[in-house]
Amino acid sequence: MRSPILIGYWTMVRKDLVRLFRIWSQTFLPPVVTMSLYFVIFGGFIGSQVAEISGFSYMQFIVPGLVMMTLITSAYMQTVSTFYFAKWLHVIDEVLVSPMPDWVVIAGYVTGGIMRAFIVGILVLIVSLLFTHIVIFNAFVIFAAAFLTSLLFSLAGLINAIYAKSMDAISIVPNFVLTPLTYLGGIFYSIDLLPPFFRTLSLFNPILYMVNAFRYGFLGVSDVSLWVSFAVMGGLSIALLIVVMILFKRGVGLKT
Amino acid sequence: MNDAPALKIVDLVKTYDKGTQALKGVSLEIPQGEFFALLGPNGAGKSTLIGIASNLVVKTSGTVEVCGVSIDVDAPKAKGFIGIVPQEFNFDIFAKVIDIVTNQAGYYGIPYGEAKEYAEEVLKELGLWEKRNEKAQALSGGMKRRLMIARALVHKPKVLLLDEPTAGVDVELRRGMWEFLKKLNESGTTILLTTHYLEEAEHLCRQVAIINGGNIIEQGSVKSLLGKLNVTTLLLDTVEPVTADSIEGIGFKAEYKDENTIQVMLDKGETVNHVLDALSKKHITVANVRNSGSRLEEVFINLISK
Ligand SMILES: Nc1ncnc2c1ncn2[C@@H]1O[C@H](COP(=O)(O)OP(=O)(O)OP(=O)(O)O)[C@@H](O)[C@H]1O
Numbered sequence: 314m315r316s317p318i319l320i321g322y323w324t325m326v327r328k329d330l331v332r333l334f335r336i337w338s339q340t341f342l343p344p345v346v347t348m349s350l351y352f353v354i355f356g357g358f359i360g361s362q363v364a365e366i367s368g369f370s371y372m373q374f375i376v377p378g379l380v381m382m383t384l385i386t387s388a389y390m391q392t393v394s395t396f397y398f399a400k401w402l403h404v405i406d407e408v409l410v411s412p413m414p415d416w417v418v419i420a421g422y423v424t425g426g427i428m429r430a431f432i433v434g435i436l437v438l439i440v441s442l443l444f445t446h447i448v449i450f451n452a453f454v455i456f457a458a459a460f461l462t463s464l465l466f467s468l469a470g471l472i473n474a475i476y477a478k479s480m481d482a483i484s485i486v487p488n489f490v491l492t493p494l495t496y497l498g499g500i501f502y503s504i505d506l507l508p509p510f511f512r513t514l515s516l517f518n519p520i521l522y523m524v525n526a527f528r529y530g531f532l533g534v535s536d537v538s539l540w541v542s543f544a545v546m547g548g549l550s551i552a553l554l555i556v557v558m559i560l561f562k563r564g565v566g567l568k569t
Numbered sequence: 570m571n572d573a574p575a576l577k578i579v580d581l582v583k584t585y586d587k588g589t590q591a592l593k594g595v596s597l598e599i600p601q602g603e604f605f606a607l608l609g610p611n612g613a614g615k616s617t618l619i620g621i622a623s624n625l626v627v628k629t630s631g632t633v634e635v636c637g638v639s640i641d642v643d644a645p646k647a648k649g650f651i652g653i654v655p656q657e658f659n660f661d662i663f664a665k666v667i668d669i670v671t672n673q674a675g676y677y678g679i680p681y682g683e684a685k686e687y688a689e690e691v692l693k694e695l696g697l698w699e700k701r702n703e704k705a706q707a708l709s710g711g712m713k714r715r716l717m718i719a720r721a722l723v724h725k726p727k728v729l730l731l732d733e734p735t736a737g738v739d740v741e742l743r744r745g746m747w748e749f750l751k752k753l754n755e756s757g758t759t760i761l762l763t764t765h766y767l768e769e770a771e772h773l774c775r776q777v778a779i780i781n782g783g784n785i786i787e788q789g790s791v792k793s794l795l796g797k798l799n800v801t802t803l804l805l806d807t808v809e810p811v812t813a814d815s816i817e818g819i820g821f822k823a824e825y826k827d828e829n830t831i832q833v834m835l836d837k838g839e840t841v842n843h844v845l846d847a848l849s850k851k852h853i854t855v856a857n858v859r860n861s862g863s864r865l866e867e868v869f870i871n872l873i874s875k
């Protein structure tokens with residue numbers, strides 16, 4: 314007794330998994346290489362000159378943030394690229410004509426984003442073990458923050474792809490919105506070190522809350538309240554999910 | 570539900586964003602088991618109609634029911650009855666043939682084990698089994714079209730919608746495909762196909778609708794449409810050269826085509842004998858009588874040029 318909806322969903326997930334591993338040199342390798350460089354430069358060369366933050370070495374402090382950055386980029390890139398190409402080649406028609414309800418199709422794409430984020434995140438964590446030891450303060454917080462962030466950026470990638478009419482449109486947001494927000498999201502520093510104005514400004518950056526919740530899971534320290542962090546992640550996820558559902562229902566960018 | 574029409578369309582209107590009215594109030598009812606052709610020139614609205622029935626185009630107004638299920642009330646159920654072969658290729662060109670077909674079965678809720686069996690069945694029937702491990706981009710145009718038919722049939726739909734299935738398929742293959750579709754229809758699948766080839770409609774279908782400019786301008790059995798044809802056009806090849814003057818005042822509609830060909834239009838009641846008698850009086854000897862083309866084509870041209 315298996316439900317047709319579950320079978321459809323699993324078919325989408327299996328297809329994404331096969332693709333992720335088939336083109337591993339585009340999906341898994343680049344973030345691992347980039348993050349290794351971050352570890353060597355910031356953790357090794359520069360980090361050794363920097364004072365401890367909240368009682369942790371600089372390397373230990375930045376590892377959670379860098380893993381979070383990986384999750385964000387991987388989740389986003391997965392959905393924005395697979396969905397854009399499915400739309401462009403009209404392969405998306407295959408699921409649109411099928412009896413799968415919209416929410417199953419959305420769940421299929423989002424699961425692909427979360428899977429890619431988790432696989433790359435775990436790989437990067439493993440690489441970080443070469444440079445430092447990892448402490449785990451609260452595994453549930455780590456998992457919940459990682460899950461919600463991957464979910465959120467998988468949905469964001471979908472929205473980007475739904476509106477995108479060209480290749481350019483799927484690289485503008487990652488390059489000009491995502492990357493700056495991530496760099497300014499407290500990965501490399503505690504916002505307590507910033508002048509008051511920039512500290513307040515940082516509080517408007519949602520990525521700050523994700524990085525801090527995630528870091529709390531490892532180190533037990535955070536610049537902001539854990540509850541606020543989860544409220545931000547949960548609230549934004551629900552908001553984006555509603556937007557995606559509406560866009561699908563209206564067929565924006567999908568149907569004429 | 571069993572005797573509900575396979576497809577029931579009422580007052581269907583589609584206005585595209587830029588204002589093109591592709592369908593202007595089309596109604597159509599196709600009983601189960603029917604083999605139905607939708608004929609029409611480029612831009613008539615055929616693909617738009619098929620697109621709405623298969624959920625790829627959003628209708629402006631009107632209703633569509635598939636086997637008694639309205640697409641507005643229970644879209645997933647309605648979609649489950651349909652298999653669709655679109656006009657343009659829309660599969661993942663980098664995916665393997667077998668995966669395209671197997672995954673499609675999965676989207677329709679068929680478990681993996683069965684999906685693989687069904688995929689093997691349809692790929693064998695359509696002569697693509699040898700190509701199952703090739704990437705779709707490595708197939709020829711005709712094979713790609715057959716791949717889309719295989720993909721549309723893998724979940725054993727009750728209603729098959731084919732948007733110009735034989736475009737770009739060579740004559741021999743087209744005949745093979747016709748035989749395949751006929752068998753499929755005989756085994757109970759309702760088929761709606763759009764085509765430009767009148768010969769195709771005449772050969773395959775019992776019922777035809779002619780659509781032009783977003784309206785259905787004629788509908789009925791192939792036989793009754795042919796019955797409406799009150800003129801028959803013939804081409805006569807003459808033994809000796811003729812001139813336009815030599816057929817002046819001959820008593821029926823005749824037209825000079827070239828020095829060895831006369832075109833004749835027979836109204837109801839006139840016979841070929843009348844024509845030949847009249848011509849032999851003028852000392853014109855006819856070597857050969859030809860039909861000017863598909864008879865359905867004449868109905869068609871008559872209708873759309875009104
Ligand atoms: N996506 C679209 N956006 C705007 N107009 C469209 C779109 N698709 C089709 N049209 C217009 O709608 C009308 C009907 O097009 P449709 O594709 O349904 O015709 P068709 O009968 O399938 O033609 P063909 O035989 O060439 O395939 C045309 O005028 C066409 O330009």
Ligand SMILES: [Mg+2]
Nearest residue numbers: 615616617656
């Ligand atoms: Mg068309």
